[in-house]
Amino acid sequence: QVQLVESGGGAVQPGGSLRLSCAASGFTFSNYIMHWVRQAPGKGLEWVAVIYEDGGIIHYADSVKGRFTIARDNSEKTLYLQMNSLRAEDTALYFCAKDLGSSSWHALDYWGQGTLVTVSS
Amino acid sequence: EIVLTQSPATLSLSPGERATLSCRASQSARSYLIWYQQKPGQAPRLLIYDASTRATGIPARFSGSGSGTDFSLTISSLEPEDFAVYYCQQRSSWPITFGQGTRLEIK
Numbered sequence: 256q257v258q259l260v261e262s263g264g265g266a267v268q269p270g271g272s273l274r275l276s277c278a279a280s281g282f283t284f285s286n287y288i289m290h291w292v293r294q295a296p297g298k299g300l301e302w303v304a305v306i307y308e309d310g311g312i313i314h315y316a317d318s319v320k321g322r323f324t325i326a327r328d329n330s331e332k333t334l335y336l337q338m339n340s341l342r343a344e345d346t347a348l349y350f351c352a353k354d355l356g357s358s359s360w361h362a363l364d365y366w367g368q369g370t371l372v373t374v375s376s
Numbered sequence: 377e378i379v380l381t382q383s384p385a386t387l388s389l390s391p392g393e394r395a396t397l398s399c400r401a402s403q404s405a406r407s408y409l410i411w412y413q414q415k416p417g418q419a420p421r422l423l424i425y426d427a428s429t430r431a432t433g434i435p436a437r438f439s440g441s442g443s444g445t446d447f448s449l450t451i452s453s454l455e456p457e458d459f460a461v462y463y464c465q466q467r468s469s470w471p472i473t474f475g476q477g478t479r480l481e482i483k
Contacts, residue, residue, distance in 0.1 A: 302472040359425040361467035366419035
């Protein structure tokens with residue numbers, strides 16, 4: 256069965272950095288586009304970034320462009336999100352999500368349980 | 377950027393009733409509209425993709441319709457487990473965007 260397990264969240268001061276990881280299992284990781292989506296406490300969903308199967312195509316939300324970097328290691332079946340210059344408004348639960356693929360590119364059919372990032376002084 | 381506006385913000389209904397949730401796009405999303413369900417403390421669950429196709433394992437009481445700028449999610453007869461928050465998402469153009477959500481609560 257598909258499993259996505261995020262880690263790396265925690266408390267950090269404004270301007271600091273964190274690296275999130277998402278360990279994937281139960282599917283052929285290298286064959287799928289992967290996403291990061293976040294949810295501020297009590298708020299709705301916000302798409303953050305996407306990386307295509309071989310890492311050759313990447314897109315970011317404007318709110319994180321230039322500060323966050325998405326990456327993947329297909330040999331380790333792991334997705335990453337490097338977050339720099341963190342701001343209070345980046346405080347959220349960060350989900351990694353698997354793309355549905357050719358049936359409907361960029362529909363998200365499996366999600367992890369999320370890792371919480373808190374940015375506060 | 378395509379802005380998605382969901383209505384109503386909150387919908388209060390009883391089990392057995394029919395629920396209709398709306399998602400309106402600021403510009404055409406073609407048929408590339410997706411619906412998710414999220415329960416407290418859980419990750420979102422994919423319900424419907426490409427406006428009207430049910431995802432694997434989703435009960436037939438869930439249906440989606442629409443194209444262009446106006447979309448709807450219908451739950452034909454509410455079960456107790458259907459009370460949750462529902463989000464729409466578009467995949468028509470970058471960036472991917474979500475609506476703000478509709479909370480479906482028990483009346």
